[in-house]
Amino acid sequence: MLDFLAKIFNKDSSSSSNVAKERLQLVLVHDRSSISPELLQVLKTELIEVITNYMEIEEESLEVNLDNKDEQVALVANIPVKKMKRMNKSLSGS
Amino acid sequence: MGEVIVVTSGKGGVGKTTTVANIGAGLAGLGHKVCLVDADIGLRNLDVVLGLENRIVYDITDVTAENCRLKQALIRDKRFNELLLLPAAQTKDKTAVSPEEMIKLCNELKEEFEFVIIDCPAGIELGFKNAVAGAESSIVLTTPEVSAVRDADRIIGLLEASEIFSPQLIINRLRPKMVRAGDMMGIEDIIDILAVDLLGVIPEDDQIVVTTNKGEPVVRDPRSMSGQAFRNTVKRLKGEEIPYMDLDESGFLTRLRKIFNRK
Structure with a gap:
């Protein structure tokens, strides 16, 4: 009976194994969010490709970065638009 | 054509060398042709864990530098005829071998052996890059500690970057x-x-210390928990479906069974 009670208490989120798991999950969000400069360049090139189907952009001032904040990782892109394309034109291809 | 498997962990001291020795001995015990490669140049250890330290003449750098033929450097295990070891060099460093040389070596070995198992050094530098260069699959080893699990996660990412996908995990020292x-x-x-x-899951077991002291793989010990766990792991590696053993000697089920048996 005592064992049984102890078992219930140990499922409590304050057990050290749960603390370990939670800490690990947090730290891995950051660890995994790192992206190599080469991969980021590939991502940029592909982004430009897709976006230029719809609008003209300033390719030189395009900024793409991964942003780490607390428990979240965000992909932040700053893309200055020069001119919109006519949608009917770009859709005619399909 | 055999399979080249790298055993890696990132963190040191989680039991890579012991695991390589036991998986190798386990596979050879089932009649498979196995070659173990110690890629930890400068910190040679697989030889001493296997009890083969007195028989080394040539090492991996002698093979890549073409000082000897591959066959001359391979050491046959005294217990298992089908288990061979290619030892690391002890007096050189990781730069003594290049990834290209490792690829060539692995290609040569898999012509001859069903399983080529590479003992990867700790860390993520050249030693790691060398060890994974010729491998097509991987076993990632960890222990249930935050530091080891974090490093295992990093290693899984690096393996993917080297195009070695779907690693298989062994949890050691549970x-x-x-x-x-x-x-x-x-x-x-x-x-x-x-x-x-x-x-696989390998429980913490004093018997590993005892068998390693003698240079004998625990997988040969029929009574120890860790030996059984390694035998199960080896069978799973071959593709068999083996249920996970009840590691819990005084666990709930075992206690329940004892209560019923008492009657």
Whole structure:
């Protein structure tokens, strides 16, 4: 009976194994969010490709970065638009 | 044509060399042709864990530098005829071998052997790059500690970058009593975090220290828990479906069984 009670208490989120798991999950969000400069360049090139189907952009001032904040990782892109394309034109291809 | 498997962990001291020795001996015990490659140049250890340290003449750098033929450097295990070791060099460093040389070496070895198992050094530098260069699959080893699991996660990422996908995980040195008490991460916790397939769970076992002292793989010990766990792991590696053993000697089920048996 005592064992049984102890078992219930140990499922409590304050057990050290749960603390370990939670800490690990947090730290891995950051660890995994790192992206190599080469991969980021590939991502940029592909982004430009897709976006230029719809609008003209300033390719030189395009900024793409991964942003780490607390428990979240965000992909932040700053893309200055020069001119919109006519949608009917770009859709005619399909 | 054999398979080249790298055993890696990132963190040191989690039991890579012991695992390589036992998986190798386990496979050879089932009649497979196995070659173990110690890629930890400068910190040679697989030889001493296997009890083959007095028989080394040539090492891996002699093969890549073409000082000897590959066959001359391979050491046959005294217990298993089908188990051979290619030892690391002890007096050189990781730069003594290049990734290109490792690829060539692995290609040559897999012509001859069914399993080529590479003992990867700790760390993520050249030694790691060399060890994974010729491998097509991987076993990632961890222990239920935050530092080891974090490093395992990093290694899984680096393996993917080297185009070695779907690693198989071995959790080493698990202490079932501590897991039950909530004081150690359990199997599900670790799988949850790393999101990879499980290959084996090896319990913490004093017998590993005893057998390693003598240079004998624990997989040959019919009575120890860790020996059984390694035998199961080896069978799973071959593709067999083996249920996970009850590591919990004084666990709930075992106690229940004891109560019923008492009648």
